Amino acid sequence: MLAPAPFRLVLLLFLLAACARSNGLTDGGSPDGGSPDGGSADAGTLAGKMRAFTEKLGGGHAGHFLIGMGNDGTNSGDDPAYHLGATIDLHYHYLVGLSTEGGWPTWNSNPDYAGKRVREARSHGVVPMITYYAMAAHGDGNVAGSVQDASFMNVWWKDFAQVLASINAEGGPVVLQVEPDFWGYLQQRSASAGGPDKVVAKVAASGYPECAGKPDTVAGWGECLLAAIRARAPNALAGLHASVWGSGMDVRRNTNPSLDVAGEAARSVGFFRAVGGDRFDFISSDSIDRDAGCYEAGLTVTGNVICRMRSSSLLDESNATLPSYRQMLTWFKALTAGLRLPGIWWQLPFGVPSATPGGTPGHYRDNHTHYVFGHIADFVDAGAVGAVWGTGAGYQTFIDTDGGAYKAAVVAYFASPFRLP
Secondary structure: OOOOOOHHHHHHHHHHHHOOOOOOOOOOOOOOOOOOOOOOOOOOOHHHHHHHHHHHHOHHHOOEOEEEEEOOOOOOOOOHHHOOOOOOOEEEEEEEOOHHHOOHHHOOOOOOHHHHHHHHHHHOOOEEEEEEEOHHHHOOOOOOOOOOOHHHHHHHHHHHHHHHHHHHHHOOOEEEEEOOOHHHHHHHHHHHHOOHHHOEOOOHHHOOHHHOOOOOEHHHHHHHHHHHHHHHOOOEEEEEEOOOOOOOOOHHHOOOOOOOHHHHHHHHHHHHHHOOHHHOOEEEEOOOOOOHHHHHHOEEEOOEEEEOOOOOOOOEOOOOOOOEHHHHHHHHHHHHHHHOOOEEEEEEOOOEOOOOOOEEOOEEEOOHHHHHHHOHHHHHHOOEEEEEEOOOOOOOOOOOOOOOHHHHHHHHHHHOOOEOO
16 A cells, blocks of 8 residues: 555655755776776766766756755655756655565555655656665664664564565665665764774675675675676666764854864765775765754754754855855865765755745745855866755645746756756
8 A cells, every 4th residue: 555645745744754954976896896987088077977977867857957856755656846847857755664664665556655646757758766765663863773773684684685686676776765864874884983894884794695795884884785787687776875973073054264174074985985885886965954944943842852952054145254155165065076976965955046045835045056056167177976855854835835936947847957077
């Protein structure tokens, strides 16, 4: 049976309960069987890998900066992202929870929920993107109760094999983002322990032959993931997620002009290289997980903190004061260059600019839509191959409450997409 309607609200409630919150396309001949970049002279450069990434998506998605949207699923599959007035490039769905606890494999006739979402996107000419987000099932950042728990991981690995089988069965390109945020917690744990090879992760619990001999560590988990994806879903373009706070310093909120922003990114680069992340197809990150205005106002609903009140939430579009977009792009550029991977900006908020801080549910201010569409060349220069929008919690501004700003931006963009160099 399908997830109870409305799907998007149910999913957001799950995310709220869980919330607290390398590189280029795999070079030919890699030990994990990654596909080659292609025959162009600059195939090994980041710019060449960015173009190759879009070319693997095929059709009208090749050669330009990608625009997407997600976390808007409906039971019917006729999602809002498919009615923007232009055909977007990417549409993402969360797959959350464990099969033994009412998670995504139980949301419709097992085992085809992922396949259903893939087919829906394709029917609209959009490339499907899956955000696999199950590690938070027992609490956001609960390392001991997830990746270090054999019982949890026995189920996690079984479910992950199921989504890989569905991706493979559907064929064609599918973008797969693996466990956003969780890598940030592992990066911090690894820094304390002396490296990801010193932090336990239940790799042998997979039973995957592709993972035989890989160590029961976080480093081994990354290696196992890549080997399994390449073997079981070779049509997947897979990536891990770098949290801007993973180094221990939340760069996005930084107001200290003396901070070595590129140095903080280098810490993340070192971590992802150590877990094999530089041999995936892309790296993703998000600069904020909901409207800045929601954080400015603070929002608690029936005892659940949706947005904890905090300062330094709105990025400065003029780049005159911190935190700013220039600071975020500096961090992101160091990340993609260090990993030599295309980057995807993920789960950007829909809020609209306002001189008045805060807002109200469904009408919080933010400026990501305004800024990103006006500065795409800067994002490409920073190694970004695309950007996707989506609400990271309930009560945020959405395309039906933003005065049509996102729809208008999308239509205008696809009239003349930004061509990659």
